[in-house]
Amino acid sequence: MADTQEIQPADQAGSAGGADGSGPNPRFALRNKVKSGEGRLAARLIAPAVILMLAVIGYPVVTAVWSSLHLDKADAGLNPQGFFEVGGKWVGFKYYTYWFHCGSTCVPGTTGHDFYPAIGQTLLFTGATVFFEVILGMIFALMMNGTYKGRGLVRAVILVPWAIPTAVTAQLWKFMFDYQGILNKVLHTNIVWLGNTGTARAAVVIADVWKTTPFIALLLLAGLQVIPADIYESARVDGATAWQRFRQITLPLVKPALLVAVLFRILDVLRIYDLPQILTGGANGTTTLSILVVRELRSSPNNASALSTITFVLIFVVAFLLVKVMGVNVVQTEARGAKK
Amino acid sequence: MRHTKIAAIAGIAVASMVLAACGGGSGKSGSGGGSTDPSNSRGPITFVQGKDTSGIIPAITKLWNDAHPDEKVTVVQQTDQADQQHDDLVQHFQTKDAGYDVVLVDVIWTAEFAAKGYLVPLKGSYALPTTGLLPATVKAATYAGTLYAAPETSDGGLLYYRKDLVPTPPTTWDEMIADCKKATAGMGCYAGQFSQYEGLTVNAAEAINSAGGVIVKDDGKTPDIDTDAAKKGLDFLVNGFKQGYIPKAAITYQEEQSRAAFQSGQLLFLRNWPYVYNHLSNDGDSKVKGKFGVAPLPGLTGPGASSLGGHSAAISAYSDHKQTALEFLKFIDSEEAQKTFLNVGSLAPVLASTYSDPTLVAKFPYLPTLLKGIQNAVPRPVTPFYPKVTQAIEQNVYTALQGKTTVDTAVKNIQSAIQTAAGG
Numbered sequence: 001m002a003d004t005q006e007i008q009p010a011d012q013a014g015s016a017g018g019a020d021g022s023g024p025n026p027r028f029a030l031r032n033k034v035k036s037g038e039g040r041l042a043a044r045l046i047a048p049a050v051i052l053m054l055a056v057i058g059y060p061v062v063t064a065v066w067s068s069l070h071l072d073k074a075d076a077g078l079n080p081q082g083f084f085e086v087g088g089k090w091v092g093f094k095y096y097t098y099w100f101h102c103g104s105t106c107v108p109g110t111t112g113h114d115f116y117p118a119i120g121q122t123l124l125f126t127g128a129t130v131f132f133e134v135i136l137g138m139i140f141a142l143m144m145n146g147t148y149k150g151r152g153l154v155r156a157v158i159l160v161p162w163a164i165p166t167a168v169t170a171q172l173w174k175f176m177f178d179y180q181g182i183l184n185k186v187l188h189t190n191i192v193w194l195g196n197t198g199t200a201r202a203a204v205v206i207a208d209v210w211k212t213t214p215f216i217a218l219l220l221l222a223g224l225q226v227i228p229a230d231i232y233e234s235a236r237v238d239g240a241t242a243w244q245r246f247r248q249i250t251l252p253l254v255k256p257a258l259l260v261a262v263l264f265r266i267l268d269v270l271r272i273y274d275l276p277q278i279l280t281g282g283a284n285g286t287t288t289l290s291i292l293v294v295r296e297l298r299s300s301p302n303n304a305s306a307l308s309t310i311t312f313v314l315i316f317v318v319a320f321l322l323v324k325v326m327g328v329n330v331v332q333t334e335a336r337g338a339k340k
Numbered sequence: 341m342r343h344t345k346i347a348a349i350a351g352i353a354v355a356s357m358v359l360a361a362c363g364g365g366s367g368k369s370g371s372g373g374g375s376t377d378p379s380n381s382r383g384p385i386t387f388v389q390g391k392d393t394s395g396i397i398p399a400i401t402k403l404w405n406d407a408h409p410d411e412k413v414t415v416v417q418q419t420d421q422a423d424q425q426h427d428d429l430v431q432h433f434q435t436k437d438a439g440y441d442v443v444l445v446d447v448i449w450t451a452e453f454a455a456k457g458y459l460v461p462l463k464g465s466y467a468l469p470t471t472g473l474l475p476a477t478v479k480a481a482t483y484a485g486t487l488y489a490a491p492e493t494s495d496g497g498l499l500y501y502r503k504d505l506v507p508t509p510p511t512t513w514d515e516m517i518a519d520c521k522k523a524t525a526g527m528g529c530y531a532g533q534f535s536q537y538e539g540l541t542v543n544a545a546e547a548i549n550s551a552g553g554v555i556v557k558d559d560g561k562t563p564d565i566d567t568d569a570a571k572k573g574l575d576f577l578v579n580g581f582k583q584g585y586i587p588k589a590a591i592t593y594q595e596e597q598s599r600a601a602f603q604s605g606q607l608l609f610l611r612n613w614p615y616v617y618n619h620l621s622n623d624g625d626s627k628v629k630g631k632f633g634v635a636p637l638p639g640l641t642g643p644g645a646s647s648l649g650g651h652s653a654a655i656s657a658y659s660d661h662k663q664t665a666l667e668f669l670k671f672i673d674s675e676e677a678q679k680t681f682l683n684v685g686s687l688a689p690v691l692a693s694t695y696s697d698p699t700l701v702a703k704f705p706y707l708p709t710l711l712k713g714i715q716n717a718v719p720r721p722v723t724p725f726y727p728k729v730t731q732a733i734e735q736n737v738y739t740a741l742q743g744k745t746t747v748d749t750a751v752k753n754i755q756s757a758i759q760t761a762a763g764g
Contacts, residue, residue, distance in 0.1 A: 073456060074724075077763075078561065082484030084455050084724065108739065109732035109757040178597070194590040195742075246343035283536035283738060298423070299727040299761075 007243030061312075064305040068095050072302035077211075087302075090309070095306035106196070111296045114287050115307075122288045124201070125276075126269040129208045130262060136209065137261070144217065147223045162214035170278035173207040179278070200284035204276045208269070216261045225255025263322050270315045289314070383661040384412050385668060387653070388581040389421035389444035394685030401681065404671055408473065411664045413442075420745060422446055422538075433458040441659040442668055444651050445489055447480040448726050450682055451560055453654070461486040466666055472672060477690045480719035481652040483560065490669035491690040493681050495649025497532075497546060498706065499635045500610040500620070502600060502628065507602050509635035513550075513576050516609060518636050523608040526586035530580060532611035535737040540595055540632050541720060541730045542608070544737045546637060546676040547573035550644030554756075556721035556729060561762035565632040566755040572640060573649035574747045578740050591616045591741060598616060603628060611637060613649065616683035617706050634706045648717040650688065688714070716764065725761045726757040732757035 021151040062209045073087030102112035117271075161169070176183050177193035184191060193199045227250065235245050273290035274280060289311045297304040363704040389397075397415050405412045418425045432440045433453070445453060453459050462468040468490055470478050477491035501509045505523070510516035520529035532546075533539030548555060553570030556563055580586030587607075589597065595612060602610040603620055611615075617634065622628055637644035653672050655665040671677055678689040682700060689709060694700060695711040715763055721729050732754045740750040 012505075078455060078724065082455055082560070105756075105760045107753045107760070108745075108754045109735040110728070114362070120662055179592060192589055192591060195588070248538070249496050258488060281535065281537050295731065297427070299725070299731075 016311050020137075065304045065309055068306035070083065070302060071164065072300045074300045095303045096310070098303065099128060099307055099310060103173070110306075111292055111303075113323075114292055115330035117285070118287050118289050118292045121201070121285060122270060122290075124207070125204060125272055125288065126266055128205045129212070129269050132205070132209045133216045134258070134262060134264060136213045136264045137220055138218070138258075139218035140213060141224055144221050160215045161211050162218070164211070166211060166274045167278060168276045169207060173203065173210075174279050177203050194280050195284065198279050200286050203279055203289060203312070204286055207275055207279065211275075219257055219261035219264075220254060223254040226295065227253045241296050251308045257323075259326050266322065267315060267319055270318060271311065278305040345512075355729065367449055368496075379747070381659075381661055381663045382411060383664060384410075384414065385441035385661050385664050386414045386416050386439060386443045387444070387668065388416045388418065388421070388440050389434075389651075390418050390425045391557070393420055394688065396685035399684045400677060400681050403677060404668065408667075410482075413660070413668060416440070422613060427482075429453070429458075436658040437656075438658050438660045440656045441661055441665045442653050444492065444654055445651060445654050447477075447648055447650055449732070450481050450489050450652060450654070451483040451722045452724045452726055454486075454488040457458065458657055459488045459655055460653075460659075460662060460665075462490070462669075466655070466662070466668070468669055468673075471744075472692055473690050473723050474692055474714050476648050476714055476717040476719060477650065477652070479488055480648050480722060481651075481654075483722060483724075489652035490652045490654070490673050491650065492672050493685075493687040494690045494714055494717075494742075495613055495688050496646040496710055496717050497611050497637055498540070498614060498617075498646075498709060498713060499637050500616065500632055501635060502608050502631055503633040504631040505608060509633060510609075510638050511636075511643055512641060517585055520707060523527070526603070528606070528607050529585040530609040531586055531590040531593055531601060531607050532577075533593050533595055533598055533739075534577070534586070534590050535592050535597075535743055536734050538730060538734070540737055541733045543650075543720070544574065544577065544733055545647045545720050546611070546644060547576050547663045549573070549647070550637065550639035551576070552640065555733065558724050560721070560723040561725065563755045563758035563762075564659055565758075566751045570751055574740060575736065576640070576745075577737070578747055581741050582743065585603060591738075593683050602632075614704075614710055615686065615705055617704075618686065634709045636709060637715065640678050643712070643716060646713045646717040648714070648719045650690070696734070725758070728761035730757050732761070 026031070056224045068299075069090060069092060071087045071089040073084050076085040076087045076089075079085055098112055099115045102110075104116075106113040140158050144151070144158060164172075174194070175181055179190075179192055180194075183189075183193065192201055193203050231249055231253075232245055235249060240248065272288050273288050274293070276286040276288055277291055277294075280286045282288075282295070287295075293304050293308045293311065296307055341509040387401075392415070392601045394417065395416075401413055401415055418428050426446070429440070429443055429445070429449075433456070447457075450459075454461075460466055462716060463486055467764075468487060470487065473491055474494060478487065478492050481487055481489040481491055499509060506519050510519055516530060523529050529716060545555060548565070551569045551573030553565065553567050553573050555565050555570070579588070581588065581591070587601075589601075593601070595616075598607075598610055599612060599616050601607050602612075602616075603623065604624050620628055620632055621630075637646050641643065653669050655662055655669065659665055673729075675691060675693065678691040678694050679697070679700065681687040682689050682694060682704065686704070689695070693712070695707050701707050720726075723729055736745070736750040736753045736757070739745045740747055
């Protein structure tokens with residue numbers, strides 16, 4: 001979520017040319033620069049950033065993949081004296097096989113048994129939360145975008161849930177979903193919310209929607225604000241209804257911002273951990289992939305590395321498909337200018 | 341082209357988010373331990389424990405430091421979350437950190453740390469006398485026939501009951517279920533901790549042990565839960581939900597929720613730890629002040645077997661001052677220190693004699709009952725595969741409590757899950 005400054009929904013409305021504005025053929029200009037030695041300077045200037053990226057991103061990724069291919073001491077078995085044998089042996093894709101195909105050893109109560117359900121539940125949470133968040137977020141964004149008295153207050157109120165740390169949110173909702181909690185009191189029901197599969201899942205979705213709708217609303221608001229008011233005016237003059245204005249003007253123009261928001265939310269929910277962990281501890285069909293990773297981490301870190309690598313690939317594929325199919329423009333690139 | 345580039349950037353961002361938490365953890369630590377020369381391994385030591393929520397550290401360190409001015413102890417406090425304490429210890433062991441001399445381990449971690457060679461075996465020149473200590477606490481600190489830690493504090497489950505409604509506490513499950521009709525309208529009968537977490541393992545193990553069953557054999561790796569005794573134990577809990585003597589909301593109870601239910605007068609019987617006693621008698625909102633009593637847990641045919649809680653102190657295999665550390669372990673089990681743990685921190689002692697001290701009994705009226713409980717207590721499985729064992733129990737017992745699986749299936753699943761875990 002720290003990446004919000006990279007999101008520039010305004011780019012469509014603004015000039016879409018090369019960022020450096022150095023002429024009609026940026027590629028040629030670049031070659032000239034390299035020749036003049038500026039390229040080497042550039043390399044030196046970005047070196048610290050690249051090294052930092054490698055250290056904080058490259059190293060953990062490579063280490064995780066590396067350890068997922070080696071035997072964990074905790075899986076090495078006991079010698080007759082009761083000590084663990086030495087680990088570290090190359091085991092190839094043994095741990096990956098465990099997750100994808102552990103067969104008869106996958107009885108309930110093992111992490112392997114929870115693998116496919118965890119994927120399903122993670123995708124379920126992703127679909128459900130993003131669906132509701134987009135609809136509600138759009139409504140909130142339109143509310144925040146209007147001009148009326150007390151708009152500042154409305155904006156502040158809408159943004160409050162997002163300002164609360166997720167762990168605190170989860171704990172608050174846990175109190176509300178409690179059997180003695182306020183929800184049962186207000187609704188005059190006797191539902192054990194966190195004790196059944198359906199309601200526990202609903203609880204996670206409700207809490208997440210409550211918490212993150214403001215995030216979508218904020219991104220959409222940014223998209224709405226760059227739509228020039230005169231377009232609406234002329235549409236009104238032409239006799240367009242409010243619904244038509246929304247369908248024909250607002251939606252297409254806010255689409256870039258919307259897609260970016262959806263992409264970020266999807267990537268975010270695919271690794272959801274804190275909300276279900278605090279609300280249910282993963283019980284009642286709310287175990288997500290991240291919860292499963294942490295659970296496995298307690299007994300076999302190398303096996304957990306394999307699972308987090310799988311999670312990484314899954315999220316990568318989803319991100320890739322979204323970018324490919326929906327054409328989300330996450331990072332404004334000059335290639336766009338060159339291509340068009 | 342542009343899309344692949346963008347995808348790559350997105351991918352890297354995702355990678356850092358997902359994998360950042362999983363960098364460490366390769367099995368590079370040494371095996372064995374305690375082989376260094378015990379002579380001249382003296383000096384200042386550190387004592388690593390979780391956050392001092394009971395406020396005993398100042399008193400304990402003062403006692404030790406006054407007597408050992410040249411070998412002072414420094415206490416390192418971890419977080420107050422057990423899982424995080426465990427992970428912190430593992431990380432320091434893996435880096436062979438000599439900065440951790442004496443570590444406080446939860447009773448359920450002892451076997452794992454011992455089997456990984458992180459702890460000094462307390463035998464030979466490091467032998468620790470255990471006379472006077474409660475046997476269950478010693479058993480919980482013993483792995484593969486060798487003592488690895490000095491029991492520091494103990495804990496056992498107690499049956500809290502409404503003495504205004506039930507004058508004589510039940511000693512068997514049948515008696516207790518018969519007492520349920522004494523509950524007033526809208527009051528549940530019995531509850532423990534049945535949410536899917538470590539507390540459920542505690543409660544399930546108590547039920548199983550109280551019916552004469554076991555979970556894992558003494559070798560720490562052979563499951564033995566697929567027995568009639570174990571099934572009878574679990575039946576007590578499963579039937580509770582089915583027949584209603586356990587309220588349905590109890591499926592979400594951890595310690596605090598179950599305490600709140602009893603404290604507000606909604607339960608006739610409650611299984612919980614001794615810490616609840618003070619809340620029930622002193623909290624402003626307590627509706628059961630002076631109306632409750634404590635008794636040993638009931639069982640199938642007689643008094644039940646509590647699970648054992650508490651912590652033990654162990655010497656890190658990578659400590660440079662092991663001799664001083666051993667002295668510190670002996671100090672922790674001394675009468676003076678044990679009384680301090682109880683007096684200052686309300687922590688249950690491991691020294692049997694403390695439980696009959698008249699002044700202490702006056703201050704902590706539940707002591708004699710707790711002693712009976714701990715004398716009958718059975719440690720949760722002492723196994724190096726504990727995280728997997730407890731997970732197998734939690735998940736399968738939970739679905740059985742919900743009525744989604746039968747007790748038969750649950751124990752078969754636990755049996756084979758433990759077999760898989762211990763098979764490597």
